[in-house]
Amino acid sequence: MVNGDIKECLLTVALVDGTRQSVASITDLSAQKELERQIARIGEEERHHMGRFLHDDLGSHLAGVEAMSSLLSSRLARSEHPEAGLAQEIKALINQAVKKTKHLAQGLVPVDMAATGFMDTLGQYARHVEKAFGAECRIHGAISEPSLPLDHLAHLYYIVREAVNNAARHSGADRVDIRFTRDNGDHLVRVSDNGRGFFHGGSPAGGLGHQIMRQRAGLIHADLEIQQNDKGGTTVQCRIKNRYAS
Numbered sequence: 350m351v352n353g354d355i356k357e358c359l360l361t362v363a364l365v366d367g368t369r370q371s372v373a374s375i376t377d378l379s380a381q382k383e384l385e386r387q388i389a390r391i392g393e394e395e396r397h398h399m400g401r402f403l404h405d406d407l408g409s410h411l412a413g414v415e416a417m418s419s420l421l422s423s424r425l426a427r428s429e430h431p432e433a434g435l436a437q438e439i440k441a442l443i444n445q446a447v448k449k450t451k452h453l454a455q456g457l458v459p460v461d462m463a464a465t466g467f468m469d470t471l472g473q474y475a476r477h478v479e480k481a482f483g484a485e486c487r488i489h490g491a492i493s494e495p496s497l498p499l500d501h502l503a504h505l506y507y508i509v510r511e512a513v514n515n516a517a518r519h520s521g522a523d524r525v526d527i528r529f530t531r532d533n534g535d536h537l538v539r540v541s542d543n544g545r546g547f548f549h550g551g552s553p554a555g556g557l558g559h560q561i562m563r564q565r566a567g568l569i570h571a572d573l574e575i576q577q578n579d580k581g582g583t584t585v586q587c588r589i590k591n592r593y594a595s
Contacts (some may be wrong), residue, residue: 395564408450415443467494467502474510490529492536505538508556511558512540512585520544522582534591541584546577
């Protein structure tokens with residue numbers, strides 16, 4: 350700690366060949382970690398910009414085309430025009446494009462924790478999972494939102510969301526449990542499922558989703574563990590150190 354600021358450092362210790370002496374070096378990683386956080390913030394801003402474009406610009410444009418195709422389809426059907434069926438197919442395809450654009454926009458726009466709150470936003474996503482994948486998604490306990498900075502809550506939300514998405518979409522789970530507890534002042538968040546799991550040879554699969562979860566955990570000084578359950582399924586645990594807990 351320097352001038353009240355906590356420094357993130359890497360300590361390396363090695364023995365000198367042929368002796369009992371050792372050498373040590375300390376590397377200050379604070380600047381590197383702060384740069385990583387700034388890059389993450391810029392990435393979120395770009396996601397927000399792209400999501401808004403999809404929703405406000407492309408989405409509105411497609412909605413207008415959908416309305417025109419619907420009108421054309423109705424007119425051709427009333428006049429029993431031979432191309433009425435083709436017009437109906439075009440309308441259906443445009444409708445699918447509108448829905449896909451909305452889903453993309455929802456996935457890209459970052460969560461506004463200040464407006465909706467962490468727990469309410471997570472509850473909305475849990476209901477979406479139940480509706481979209483047919484998997485029961487339950488939330489147990491809650492997190493003390495004022496005890497964590499907003500950017501930390503946003504990263505935590507995306508970690509939980511990725512874990513839930515993996516369980517519901519890829520593991521074949523029909524139940525996902527999200528649990529919030531405290532341990533020696535730390536915040537503990539566990540996402541457990543009863544699916545097939547993501548382990549190969551006893552270690553968690555190193556997919557892009559897992560890598561991103563670990564990166565987000567590092568940005569908020571949290572420990573992330575991915576474990577195979579004894580009775581099948583996977584548990585993703587995120588421990589946020591009590592330097593932020595209250």
